[in-house]
Amino acid sequence: MKGIDWKTFQRLRGSEKKEYFMQFGNIFHVIMSQQFDRKFLDEICELATKIRGISKGNKGVKFLQSLLQGKRAMLYFVQPSTRTFLSFMVACQILGIQCSEVRDTSTSSELKGESQEDTVRTFSSYVDLIVMRHPQAGFAERIAFLLHQIGRPVPVINAGSGKDQHPTQALLDIYTLHRSFENYGGIDGKKIAFVGDLLRGRTVRSLVYLLRNYDGVKLYFVAPKGLQMGEDLKKYMSEQKVVFEEGEDLGEVIPLVDAVYMTRIQDEYDEAGESKRIDYSRYHFNKEYLDILHPNAIIMHPLPRRGEIPVEIDEDRRAIYWRQVRNGMWVRVALIAKIMQKDRDITEY
Amino acid sequence: MKGIDWKTFQRLRGSEKKEYFMQFGNIFHVIMSQQFDRKFLDEICELATKIRGISKGNKGVKFLQSLLQGKRAMLYFVQPSTRTFLSFMVACQILGIQCSEVRDTSTSSELKGESQEDTVRTFSSYVDLIVMRHPQAGFAERIAFLLHQIGRPVPVINAGSGKDQHPTQALLDIYTLHRSFENYGGIDGKKIAFVGDLLRGRTVRSLVYLLRNYDGVKLYFVAPKGLQMGEDLKKYMSEQKVVFEEGEDLGEVIPLVDAVYMTRIQDEYDEAGESKRIDYSRYHFNKEYLDILHPNAIIMHPLPRRGEIPVEIDEDRRAIYWRQVRNGMWVRVALIAKIMQKDRDITEY
């Protein structure tokens, strides 16, 4: 199987791709949410919590920083990003990894006519880990494949690709749900509403793929006509026996659920200003909804937000989107530690 | 007082604002020059000198780097800057702080419609210190206030805001004066000329606020018509009993003073090319002035310069603007150490 080409590789199933990658040693790429199973999710949540605890003491901070001293990561972010970029950078810093970055292709050799494959291959020569955000769906996987082909495999983490996938955002959402429901029976059996532009929001797509790993979960998709969840994902959920309902009325759904996941409209993907014809204010979390939301329920948002959640909601203790930001940092530390095979050192600390 | 809003906060006096911030623990923001008193200035100068000494040996360098290992700073610089940015970055490196940076808002989430408050709040989630340069006067204070409101206070340092304030530049100027007059009775009683575009130069404004802390200082404002020191500052000095004189003739003033503080014309703030109608060459430090300047006097400049000081002046030992650059680094190390409560570790070293 070693000598297969890109086209053959693309036709493999998930488990076969994993097998392909494992031929070259214990290299672990993070490409898409579908690759994570329940065991992995439980481990990563536990690891993140352990790391948060360790980092509270001075000695722990130094222990974490010593774990990957001398290792180097490349942050290749050729799509605008603040939150995810900084989150990964800080996660690397916490583990003692040194970062270099490419954010603006105008300073790069692509100007001189180099292919993207050659560019990334060059980076891989210098580093032990590549984190990449790229507008093109599937690009991270193509690079992971290429690095194996050329015999210098380096772990690749997909930090967002086009409208498609954002698996580490999904992990941080899972970790947030996990922490929030820790004393309420965990994620199993919870009812979760997803609100807004579900068609084009990759964070929701990535999270939904993960939720099939939990028992008895029920999802509500609340979206304007034309922005409802894509058919591919609905088909996937039916196959995976995940129960879901579709609707347009947010106020009706709020009293029913344990978590409300708000999203902004993704008008950067508009083709002809179609967002302007939608009354998106119906998909805002208004102050009066606080009264009908269950006392133990939570309000999530991947951020950045526009008007979906007014700033005054922030003070409600069920609004946990700012905690999501911190969780994102911890879960990325956990993920990198696992990829770089330092998870055991941490759990044994 | 905890629940006050931004408008109420803005109407507070300096000491009340300080009290407000102190409610949340020992958090120290650097917002404006007016907040520094003589005791603070003397301490920071001593601390900077101590740090310079420590850093001369290899052991000292490692001691300094260990002080804040595991801490992280965000450099949020959305106005062009070389000197100040690098100076802060290096100051962090000296203390073992890891930096992340935002310099170009085009790579940030602001593109996606996020408010500046949300953007900065996101950064604050990842770091222990925020250093910010922003075109808008008062922005650093607004953020400091916001971070307290949301219960996640992180120290904020104003690294320059619009035409308004640049308090750390003022600190480095004070430190430069302090070092230069160490053997000549200190800053008290010294005569200092400020030359050039005094209306729009925030470095001069910030420094003048600090000079009220010294006894018997006399200031000379030498500026073209239309660019004289602002009325607000002159009023402030009268209230604070700081003696000053205004004039237009540089050659007349030079023999009288202990320090000449040159500045460039700030034509980036022109509204209709008014700078072009001014003969700014009258506010250049010409070579012949070296003969009439007192042998122990000093020539300062915040840099960058244009033609205000010809390069040949650099060789005169009274020209100390390049030393100002180094002083800026040391005083920022001292300031950060103080904010992060490591000043005692340093003085006891």
Added chain:
Amino acid sequence: MKGIDWKTFQRLRGSEKKEYFMQFGNIFHVIMSQQFDRKFLDEICELATKIRGISKGNKGVKFLQSLLQGKRAMLYFVQPSTRTFLSFMVACQILGIQCSEVRDTSTSSELKGESQEDTVRTFSSYVDLIVMRHPQAGFAERIAFLLHQIGRPVPVINAGSGKDQHPTQALLDIYTLHRSFENYGGIDGKKIAFVGDLLRGRTVRSLVYLLRNYDGVKLYFVAPKGLQMGEDLKKYMSEQKVVFEEGEDLGEVIPLVDAVYMTRIQDEYDEAGESKRIDYSRYHFNKEYLDILHPNAIIMHPLPRRGEIPVEIDEDRRAIYWRQVRNGMWVRVALIAKIMQKDRDITEY
């Protein structure tokens, strides 16, 4: 000699310039390939190999990182670059040097009318080493000279200047040749073909200057009419008794040589689209050439490439351009270690 001016300095011979710099202590600048002699090249190759070995173990990695802890470098890259920039950054990280960078002059004080000399002088205030890429030939040397003049000498490394020089690329090419021919008698006596745009490719120019240090080397310059090696270099080689031949037919030369050094067309230096009138495909390394290339010969390329070498060639074990990339990192670590006087610590490890 201390007080000489820039014009006088420029007229000095290489050995005199070196003497000038040495007056100020043991400061070592890397300006141009001509400054390296055989002894230096042998030492740097050995040092690079030693460092590669040390870095294989965890203990070695930590040893290397401790060598220059507390030192700071400025990467001043105002010309587009990915490879060289990252290579230097990573080299600094390996030795524990902290980096700051200037890549985009639009964020710098040059906007405010500052001279480049003042800008770089500012940087030199903060750091212990300056690495610079600049479009202007001779700029690195001018800065090195200036820093001596002002009494704050800091080592300067030229990381590429215009069409002129790229001495560290030449060093990595030498190191690649050195490693490849280690078991075949070394570089002495080898036949090397240079192919493509030899007129404007600074990497080839810089490498050829170094090859005069080896005995019995023979060079073949294979280039389209109008892009042949410049007269200045051919004159230099005649003086240095380096044997060379010029030609246009790549297929004819390949069977004769031990190394083929391919280059891309440098059309960014075109004055009126002259590159478009050249059939550059005649200077591509086609697959059939693999059959006529000697089994122990090597194929080099400074990268980035366009079509000069098809991707399928990469799999041939004589294609070593990706190894060049890694060699570049190691040789830069060695060079910086030598400049910062840590070479003995390394060889004694």
